[in-house]
Amino acid sequence: xxxxxxxxxxxxxxxxxxxxxxxxxxxxxxxxxxxxxxxxxxxxxxxxxxxxxxxxxxxxxxxxxxxxxxxxxxxxxxxxxxxxxxxxxxxxxxxxxxxxxxxxxxxxxxxxxxxxxxxxxxxxxxxxxxxxxxxxxxxxxxxxxxxxxxxxxxxxxxxxxxxxxxxxxxxxxxxxxxxxxxxxxxxxxxxxxxxxxxxxxxxxxxxxxxxx
Numbered sequence: 001x002x003x004x005x006x007x008x009x010x011x012x013x014x015x016x017x018x019x020x021x022x023x024x025x026x027x028x029x030x031x032x033x034x035x036x037x038x039x040x041x042x043x044x045x046x047x048x049x050x051x052x053x054x055x056x057x058x059x060x061x062x063x064x065x066x067x068x069x070x071x072x073x074x075x076x077x078x079x080x081x082x083x084x085x086x087x088x089x090x091x092x093x094x095x096x097x098x099x100x101x102x103x104x105x106x107x108x109x110x111x112x113x114x115x116x117x118x119x120x121x122x123x124x125x126x127x128x129x130x131x132x133x134x135x136x137x138x139x140x141x142x143x144x145x146x147x148x149x150x151x152x153x154x155x156x157x158x159x160x161x162x163x164x165x166x167x168x169x170x171x172x173x174x175x176x177x178x179x180x181x182x183x184x185x186x187x188x189x190x191x192x193x194x195x196x197x198x199x200x201x202x203x204x205x206x207x208x209x210x211x212x
Contacts, residue, residue, distance in 0.1 A: 038150065040150065056185065057132065064190065067191075068123075139174055
């Protein structure tokens with residue numbers, strides 16, 4: 001997941017008054033203009049890994065991964081059996097049928113199965129990232145409240161900062177509030193059949209749009 005910093009600015013507009021043909025600031029405006037920014041730090045990686053919800057992700061991900069691997073193994077075993085059956089019965093087939101079946105099995109071995117593996121890997125990674133993203137989404141209003149309460153003008157991610165005073169880091173405060181607000185998150189379960197159905201539906205929709 002790409003790291004980025006959030007900038008939450010709350011600067012007041014400056015009113016310029018013309019006196020004796022020149023522009024001057026009031027004392028309050030001058031103080032506001034010279035006031036240094038209040039910067040806070042949050043470690044979003046910790047929000048994902050150290051919250052109650054985040055700590056459930058690895059175990060869920062392992063179960064989803066095991067299910068994915070089991071399904072892919074079943075596909076590999078199925079293809080292996082088809083190849084073995086073809087070898088046994090190839091001599092009984094006509095040359096045309098044999099060549100057609102041979103090309104079909106070769107295509108499944110070289111492209112079909114590897115493609116399924118790639119699809120499942122992408123879907124698995126997306127499921128984990130989506131679960132992590134949900135935690136970060138839930139943290140946004142909490143961060144907004146903290147920024148407003150402390151009168152901060154800038155909020156940075158820890159990854160963008162070389163050094164910051166400990167009191168500027170609000171990560172643990174956010175984690176405590178997230179644990180109360182959002183203690184659980186689900187890693188979406190995936191299956192090859194479901195993904196292939198979605199892929200076919202997307203392809204059919206694309207073909208229909210192309211015709212229109």
